[in-house]
Amino acid sequence: MVKKGILIVMMVLLFCGTLAAAAQEEKSSDVPEVAVVVKTLTGDVFQLKLAESARDRAIELGANAVIYQAGGQTAVQKMVSIIEDLIVKQVDIILISPLDAKAVVPAFKQAKEAGITIVCMDNYAEGDDYLTFVSTDNYAAAAMAADYAKEVLNGSGNVLVVEGAPGSAVGDDRKNGFKENVVKGSSIEVVGSQSGYWANDKAMEATENMLQANPDVDLIFSCSDVMVGGILEAVKLAGRENEIKIISFDGSRDGVQLILDGKIIADVAQFPTKVGAIAAETAIGVWNGSLNANDVPDFIDAGAELVTAENAEEMLKVAF
Amino acid sequence: MNDRANDRTSSRLRQRLPFTLSDAGILIWIAAIGLFLSLASPQFFAKANFVNILSQSAVIGILSVGMTLVIISGNDGIDLSVGSIVGISSVTMALVLFPDDAAGIVGAADLLLAAGIALAVGALCGVINGIMIAYVGLPPFIATLAMMTAARGVAAFVSSGRPTYGLPPAIVFLGQGRLFGIPFPVVIMVMLALAVFVVLRVTTFGMRIYAIGGNIRTAFLSGIQVKKIQLAIYTLNGLIAGIAAIVLSGRVNQAHPEAGMTYEMYTIGAVVIGGTSLMGGKGGVIGSVFGAILMAEVQNGINLLDIPVAFMRPILGILIITAVVIDQWQKRRNSGD
Amino acid sequence: MHMNLQITAVRKISRMLGIWLWVIVFSLLFSLLSPYYLSFLNFVNIAKQTSIFGIMAIGMTLVIITGGIDLSVGSIVSFSSAVFGVVWASTQNTLLSIGAALAVGLLFGLLNGYLVGYVKLPPFIATFGTMGICAGFAFALTTDSIGGFTSRFETLGNGTFLRLPVPLFVLIAVALIMHYLLKHTVLGLRIYAVGGSEAAAVLSGVNQSRIKLLVYAVNGLLASLAAVIICARIRSAYPGIGDGFELTVIASTVIGGTVMSGGYGKIAFAVGGAFFVAMIQNIFNLLGIYPFMQNIILGVFIVAAVLASKMQEKKSTAAGI
Numbered sequence: 001m002v003k004k005g006i007l008i009v010m011m012v013l014l015f016c017g018t019l020a021a022a023a024q025e026e027k028s029s030d031v032p033e034v035a036v037v038v039k040t041l042t043g044d045v046f047q048l049k050l051a052e053s054a055r056d057r058a059i060e061l062g063a064n065a066v067i068y069q070a071g072g073q074t075a076v077q078k079m080v081s082i083i084e085d086l087i088v089k090q091v092d093i094i095l096i097s098p099l100d101a102k103a104v105v106p107a108f109k110q111a112k113e114a115g116i117t118i119v120c121m122d123n124y125a126e127g128d129d130y131l132t133f134v135s136t137d138n139y140a141a142a143a144m145a146a147d148y149a150k151e152v153l154n155g156s157g158n159v160l161v162v163e164g165a166p167g168s169a170v171g172d173d174r175k176n177g178f179k180e181n182v183v184k185g186s187s188i189e190v191v192g193s194q195s196g197y198w199a200n201d202k203a204m205e206a207t208e209n210m211l212q213a214n215p216d217v218d219l220i221f222s223c224s225d226v227m228v229g230g231i232l233e234a235v236k237l238a239g240r241e242n243e244i245k246i247i248s249f250d251g252s253r254d255g256v257q258l259i260l261d262g263k264i265i266a267d268v269a270q271f272p273t274k275v276g277a278i279a280a281e282t283a284i285g286v287w288n289g290s291l292n293a294n295d296v297p298d299f300i301d302a303g304a305e306l307v308t309a310e311n312a313e314e315m316l317k318v319a320f
Numbered sequence: 321m322n323d324r325a326n327d328r329t330s331s332r333l334r335q336r337l338p339f340t341l342s343d344a345g346i347l348i349w350i351a352a353i354g355l356f357l358s359l360a361s362p363q364f365f366a367k368a369n370f371v372n373i374l375s376q377s378a379v380i381g382i383l384s385v386g387m388t389l390v391i392i393s394g395n396d397g398i399d400l401s402v403g404s405i406v407g408i409s410s411v412t413m414a415l416v417l418f419p420d421d422a423a424g425i426v427g428a429a430d431l432l433l434a435a436g437i438a439l440a441v442g443a444l445c446g447v448i449n450g451i452m453i454a455y456v457g458l459p460p461f462i463a464t465l466a467m468m469t470a471a472r473g474v475a476a477f478v479s480s481g482r483p484t485y486g487l488p489p490a491i492v493f494l495g496q497g498r499l500f501g502i503p504f505p506v507v508i509m510v511m512l513a514l515a516v517f518v519v520l521r522v523t524t525f526g527m528r529i530y531a532i533g534g535n536i537r538t539a540f541l542s543g544i545q546v547k548k549i550q551l552a553i554y555t556l557n558g559l560i561a562g563i564a565a566i567v568l569s570g571r572v573n574q575a576h577p578e579a580g581m582t583y584e585m586y587t588i589g590a591v592v593i594g595g596t597s598l599m600g601g602k603g604g605v606i607g608s609v610f611g612a613i614l615m616a617e618v619q620n621g622i623n624l625l626d627i628p629v630a631f632m633r634p635i636l637g638i639l640i641i642t643a644v645v646i647d648q649w650q651k652r653r654n655s656g657d
Numbered sequence: 658m659h660m661n662l663q664i665t666a667v668r669k670i671s672r673m674l675g676i677w678l679w680v681i682v683f684s685l686l687f688s689l690l691s692p693y694y695l696s697f698l699n700f701v702n703i704a705k706q707t708s709i710f711g712i713m714a715i716g717m718t719l720v721i722i723t724g725g726i727d728l729s730v731g732s733i734v735s736f737s738s739a740v741f742g743v744v745w746a747s748t749q750n751t752l753l754s755i756g757a758a759l760a761v762g763l764l765f766g767l768l769n770g771y772l773v774g775y776v777k778l779p780p781f782i783a784t785f786g787t788m789g790i791c792a793g794f795a796f797a798l799t800t801d802s803i804g805g806f807t808s809r810f811e812t813l814g815n816g817t818f819l820r821l822p823v824p825l826f827v828l829i830a831v832a833l834i835m836h837y838l839l840k841h842t843v844l845g846l847r848i849y850a851v852g853g854s855e856a857a858a859v860l861s862g863v864n865q866s867r868i869k870l871l872v873y874a875v876n877g878l879l880a881s882l883a884a885v886i887i888c889a890r891i892r893s894a895y896p897g898i899g900d901g902f903e904l905t906v907i908a909s910t911v912i913g914g915t916v917m918s919g920g921y922g923k924i925a926f927a928v929g930g931a932f933f934v935a936m937i938q939n940i941f942n943l944l945g946i947y948p949f950m951q952n953i954i955l956g957v958f959i960v961a962a963v964l965a966s967k968m969q970e971k972k973s974t975a976a977g978i
Contacts, residue, residue, distance in 0.1 A: 041476065043481065075900070076891065081938065087702075166800040201572050212366070213626075456964065465908060469952050633790070637785070
């Protein structure tokens, strides 16, 4: 009994020791506390870089910054709980990539009432309880891809689209930006469009099956670099590498490398490090009074750039 | 009394046949759905498409072989951690291959080492599962749920969250290559299934798995070292998840910390559709592999027919319930109930 | 002799408190780790987060006591949310939307109960099937979240009464009703009997099928009740909201000492299990533990907590009860 008791006490202490050791920062009162909240850090390099750059820029500016993740593409409930806990923790700034535009609104309201400055990154939220929204203009960026597709296909051909997860606003903007503009003023037809769920293996299966259904395909648009690997494997396995061109979205290191390797023809580059840094700068600027909150626009475009074989070499240096 | 005697003779008879009645049943299902899809979509009935379906079923098929052992061994046996084990094995392999985060040329020795370590990591997770279940006495659902959570965390930690793209050609061959026109993953799935099939039917180890699943107390009283067998089963299942990890990584040419996410559910689905009873003591690996093929066929049909993806899971759910209901109905009729 | 008496007393208290003992022990330790942990505001926070999983854990406890399991609760939450949103969008009627959401839970609960009780499917299979059905239907109904609910409805999720969160009162009400049902009615005895020894239950004339039908129906209904509260909490309906909830709920229930093979379980401990899980997540956030570490620690913790409650039980049986 006594032995068991000692064992339990030791286990409990060990656990708490681990927690204390694993805690990310020390607190001090005269610098802003910044919480960076993203969907997930695993397998999503965009979100990872976004989170890291926001945190790093905040620390450069003298703040304390810690990263939190909801842990999944549908973990809305967990994200709301994180915001609630951050209110208790009395952080000053939340830089967040919301999982859903509506679901975070009540939590945002509570946070604002507690005097917390919120900036949305990459995904927007409804309501006006946050300072600003920093992101790539996904619709316009996908339209750039559509224009390039029209150019290389000489205005006619069959294209497939591999979409993001159903319900994702970002995914829908890219899908619509591409689909609506690629048919505009051309005789190009979108013959298939299915979800790859932002996942390689799912994208591969969707592509394999769409290729099976469509013997004549000239170009595939992938709504993200996280799916393009699977799409490439599917095209390769179908033995149609020579007839099908691929355009992807994101401009990650892997994506740009694929252009240099001649596997894909273009990639729409967005700049997560810029998004994160701008978000941190804006929020901290308002916090310390160097920026007037009324002067901050509702939307800050972090920009996008079309990467092709011409500029891939230099884009690789800045790619995430 | 009579019923029970009947049941025993028929199950003895079934054990001698290479395929059980449920296996035949699921083949009929595969054929029926195939017939429907051939009529509904002109692209379905083609050799290339069949190859598609088979390769898409391979990873779940491989996983279902191990899961079948776990489920046959009964006593609430289940392994929720296989999906996470696929993830952790996949990224550890990449870490061994490219320790400095840059893909490059890899020697044969490194390659063997990496594959070996992927398998070892899988087996290690299995050992931990087995110890927690057999020796500590945790319910399998809880033990493997904890492993599912923890292994996913370690996978993220090991890879810093980053996927590795561009694996060595040998590993890509395991996932994409062909042997006499048959995709290599399918070859692996079939070989593995046959090997485990033989183990289950011929060796004492196999018979003991059925015995434990049938009645653990009787098995214990008849001198079977129940705990050791359980440990072995979960270890083997982890090892097989390691194999699946290598195949999946090769197939998508990428090692991903979230590889295998939710695969445990599809795997359990395949096993159950394949006629293995969750009560334990009954079932076989051949049916499970057919179960995996059936699920891939349905997924393929959904894609070909352009059915909204949201209906994939409902169709699968209805399929599973119907399959088990029909199976039970058949058994009841066979035993003259 | 004196020593023995003391030990018996300790055992008795430990058994009486169950998981709540660990809630208290860890709360004290956490308050040393974070100055924010032991505050009223944080208690309100944890209570809010506990309410949802607590309500679901109560239903799950009933199911597990009968020796079953319900994998579909997470998906029922998703589908109920989606139905709530769609009905609201077309009628703008809060009560009607709540009714429709609860009807979904009840309906799929009844389906589960019918499949388990009457068709005699293994609970794992039946609820695995309905899990897929509900998850898919939720996204088939709407892929986007639906918002615009009234602020009065939001009170159900975010409002306070006597400075305590409203969902906490819902949880307490559900817990009291279910506790009474289990401990002080014939029906409760029968529920335990079904899980304790099904054969004995048959012999004593208990209609197992009907009891299973009832238990799964209640579980489905409670899942949709949780869904309504979540809809109020996020003031929108999100079709993927319940993804993976079933695992958290089952873990909470088992951490609360409910035995997975059936026949044993307590409502108050199930709620304690949910509280325990919520407070672990809470301390992760208050301390800012790096996300990858959280999963690893959480995995270890599930094992440790289930072991601890197992040990407490063992002690009590060893004491000859």
